[in-house]
Amino acid sequence: MNRCLSLLILTQLVFSIAASSTTEAAETQPLTIKEINQTWQQRRERLQAMRVELSLEIATSKLLFYPEEEEPINPPSTYSPLTKADMESLKKELVINHARYSILLDSPRIHYRHWGRFPSDRLKETISFDNNCFSNGLTVTRLQQSQGTPWIHIFKKTETSDVFSALSQLPLRWALLAGDRDLGETLEGFTVRSETEPILDLDCTVLERTDTEGTARLWVAPKSHDCTVLKYEYHNADKLLVSSQIQYKIDKDWGQVPTTCDLKSFYGNEDLLRNSYKYFFDILHAKASIPAEEFQVKFPQGARVWDSRKRDADGKVITYTVNKITIPR
Incomplete structure (x- = not known):
């Protein structure tokens, strides 16, 4: 009797150890793209309708403020061309600036405002x-106001980059809207590598996508951390061109939410920084109630409008000046 009981306990212990080993092995196995997409969809539904306030610190290689590739046809009296030594020196110096973002996200609708101060050419x-x-998912309207007359550009949305192209917001697309076909980034073209890699003591699934320009890599956290993207890199010929790291905190209602995003780009032929963007998530409120009018643009009086959706008899884009403040239909 005692012998049978001992055998039964030993058998249960063996099965328990085997099950534990299987579970541990499963946790260190790479996730499938289907599993990641399912987790991302659940997370987006949990975060749907967001108000986000960001502050941004920008470090830019000083050389990028000297865009002339050749001497102007009619150079001003103060103009002096850059020497090779000047260019090498400027490339290594950084200019620091700051900006702000205010973003409303309710996919496919978005309204963001980006404002601050930035140096002009040659500082x-x-x-x-x-x-x-x-x-609104179909049409994109950009209103840009700086010195001089405001201008507005209206066009049909054809690609995700149409909305974000001028704002270097790749970290936001992976951090908040991963998998969203309207405003985020998808895993189209990515494949899963056979081994996981650790980041912050988490066994991350590594995904790759190669195109004619280079190779993109993503490090995705386990399901227990919402499959959040912790790291992104883009390489060309074994040279790191773009690197991004995202940090998160746990929220009892919304799960993993980002706190900071670091995005850096480098000169391709040497390990020198071209520019970097450090985003701080000052406010992130999910499940927000956002009135529809907050997604409507108001055309300021005197603004110059280019409406790429409409063409004249010669096929040219229709332009006009706003006579009074209006809300377009």
């Missing part, structure tokens, strides 16, 4: 800017 002066972008 002659610092210019204020205030840019807004509105999208």
Whole structure:
């Protein structure tokens, strides 16, 4: 009797150890793309309708403020061309600037505002800017206001990059809207590598996508951390061109929410920084009640409008000046 009982306990112990080993092995196995997409969809539904306030620190290689590739046809008296030594020196110096974002996200609708001050060419002066972008998933409207007359560009949305192209917001697309076909980034073209890699003591699934320009890599956290993207890199010929790291905190209602995003780009032929963007998530409120009018753009009086959706008899884009403040239909 005692012998039978001992055998039964030993058998249960063996099965328990085997099951535990199987579970541990499963946790260190790479996730499938289907599993990641399912987790991302659940997370987006949990975060749907967001108000986000961001502050941004930008470090830019000083050389990027000297865009002339050749001497102007009619150079001003103060113009002096850059020497090779000047270019090498400027490439290694950084200019620090700051900006702000205010973002409303309710996919496929978005309204973001980006404002601050930024140096002009050759660092002659610092210019204020205030840019807004509105999208309903079909049409994108950009309102840009700096020195001089405001201008508005309206066009049909054809690609995800139409909305974000001018704002270097790749970290936001992976951090908040991964898998969203309207505003985020998808795993189309990515494949899963056979081994996981650790980041912050988490066994991350590594995904790759190669195109004619280079190779993109993603590090995705386990399901217990919402399959959040912790790291992104883009390489060309074994040279790191873009690197992004995202940090999160746990929220009792919304799960993993981002706290900071670091995005860096490098000169391809050497390990020198071209520019970097450090985003701080000052406010993130999910499941927000956002009135529809907050996604509507108001055309300021005197703004110059280019409406790419409409053409004249010669096929040219229709342009006009706004006579009074209006809300377009």
